[in-house]
Amino acid sequence: MKTNLLKYSLSAVALLLVGSNIMAATPTVAPRTYPAGEVGKMVKVGEDIMMHTDTHPLTKDMVGNKLQCISCHLRGTDGKPGTAPGIATLIGTATAFPAYSKREKSVQTLQDRINNCFMRSMNGKRPIIDTKASIALATYVTWLSTGMPMKMDTKRPCSPLNSNRWAQNAKKFAKIQKKATHANYVNGKKLYGAKCAMCHGADGAGMGAFPPLWGQKAGKWLAYNTGAGMSKLNKSAAWVQSNMPFGQGGTLKDQEAADIMLYVDAQPRADFNLQKGLYPKSKMGYYNSKVSKEKHSVRSNFKQFGLDVDTIRGDHKIK
Ligand code: HEC
Ligand code: HEC
Numbered sequence: 001m002k003t004n005l006l007k008y009s010l011s012a013v014a015l016l017l018v019g020s021n022i023m024a025a026t027p028t029v030a031p032r033t034y035p036a037g038e039v040g041k042m043v044k045v046g047e048d049i050m051m052h053t054d055t056h057p058l059t060k061d062m063v064g065n066k067l068q069c070i071s072c073h074l075r076g077t078d079g080k081p082g083t084a085p086g087i088a089t090l091i092g093t094a095t096a097f098p099a100y101s102k103r104e105k106s107v108q109t110l111q112d113r114i115n116n117c118f119m120r121s122m123n124g125k126r127p128i129i130d131t132k133a134s135i136a137l138a139t140y141v142t143w144l145s146t147g148m149p150m151k152m153d154t155k156r157p158c159s160p161l162n163s164n165r166w167a168q169n170a171k172k173f174a175k176i177q178k179k180a181t182h183a184n185y186v187n188g189k190k191l192y193g194a195k196c197a198m199c200h201g202a203d204g205a206g207m208g209a210f211p212p213l214w215g216q217k218a219g220k221w222l223a224y225n226t227g228a229g230m231s232k233l234n235k236s237a238a239w240v241q242s243n244m245p246f247g248q249g250g251t252l253k254d255q256e257a258a259d260i261m262l263y264v265d266a267q268p269r270a271d272f273n274l275q276k277g278l279y280p281k282s283k284m285g286y287y288n289s290k291v292s293k294e295k296h297s298v299r300s301n302f303k304q305f306g307l308d309v310d311t312i313r314g315d316h317k318i319k
Pocket of ligand 2: 075196211
């Protein structure tokens with residue numbers, strides 16, 4: 001066990017070195033200095049939450065898994081949360097808001113967009129707008145766009161560095177996933193074992209600093225729920241192709257990324273129920289969305305692509 005761990009950490013260090021070379025070719029970085037006074041202090045609180053979301057005193061009660069914001073909005077060469085250049089970078093994000101969201105059928109603020117990640121990616125509860133956690137995260141994310149021109153996005157609530165990449169890749173991978181069969185699942189499982197399990201574990205539960213991808217431990221869910229972007233077969237393939245294996249983003253072929261995430265997103269994870277992610281109206285106040293009911297499961301996420309999860313898995317283990 002010990003030698004295995006040592007081997008894994010050595011390979012992780014090697015991959016990190018390779019990764020920093022790739023990233024150096026397309027650097028995106030945070031500003032070199034923090035803003036003065038109270039604003040600078042707030043940026044630092046936000047940065048701290050990004051790194052320690054599930055244990056930070058301001059956010060731990062709103063997180064229902066073992067993930068951090070940096071689990072998906074990766075740190076770049078400067079070590080700052082969300083500055084890695086892959087898809088889901090947070091550089092430029094603040095310039096796009098207020099922005100239209102098809103999912104919410106409303107014009108969203110940056111706080112809205114950030115807070116929604118808590119109910120979905122973090123499998124928890126949506127922070128209340130203008131509470132310290134909400135302001136701190138928005139302040140941090142805004143700092144990352146220092147000096148960039150504003151351009152409100154009328155189509156989707158995301159950075160100009162992500163907007164087209166999401167649109168094109170989601171379309172490309174939807175086409176591939178709609179054709180998936182049990183053979184793609186088997187191939188995905190094999191590739192997962194060869195390229196991912198050394199860090200995320202064969203059981204998907206993660207190891208040390210390597211975050212979990214699915215499943216439960218002691219009755220608690222470990223990863224993102226079925227309402228998260230990462231639980232959708234096309235978006236998750238796009239993210240993984242751009243960002244994983246860690247430090248080797250951009251190396252998986254389209255079909256490989258698709259098959260691996262067909263496997264990963266067919267594993268057990270928490271169902272999404274929008275109402276459960278919201279505090280009671282008396283506490284939460286106004287919820288800026290025209291959608292008040294939304295539910296997803298692994299099964300319904302597969303159905304969205306015309307797939308039956310039992311047939312894809314070749315068993316009946318998903319409820
Ligand atoms: C499990 C992965 C995951 C985690 C954890 C996660 N996010 Fe996200 N986030 C995503 C994905 C994927 C998208 C794009 C999804 C989409 O458009 O549906 C996204 C989009 C965003 C956006 C819009 C940005 C843009 O330019 O595209 C913001 C802001 C954001 N997340 C903030 C956060 C914050 C703050 C946290 C921590 C509280 C967090 N996210 C945790 C996966 C994650
Ligand atoms: C060298 C170790 C390593 C390898 C190999 C690796 N990952 Fe990761 N992965 C990470 C780390 C580290 C993070 C989070 C980044 C952070 O915390 O700074 C991550 C994050 C993720 C996330 C988002 C967070 C979550 O837990 O849901 C997904 C999804 C993911 N990896 C999938 C994969 C897949 C699929 C493969 C194989 C193609 C893979 N990874 C290979 C280390 C690795």
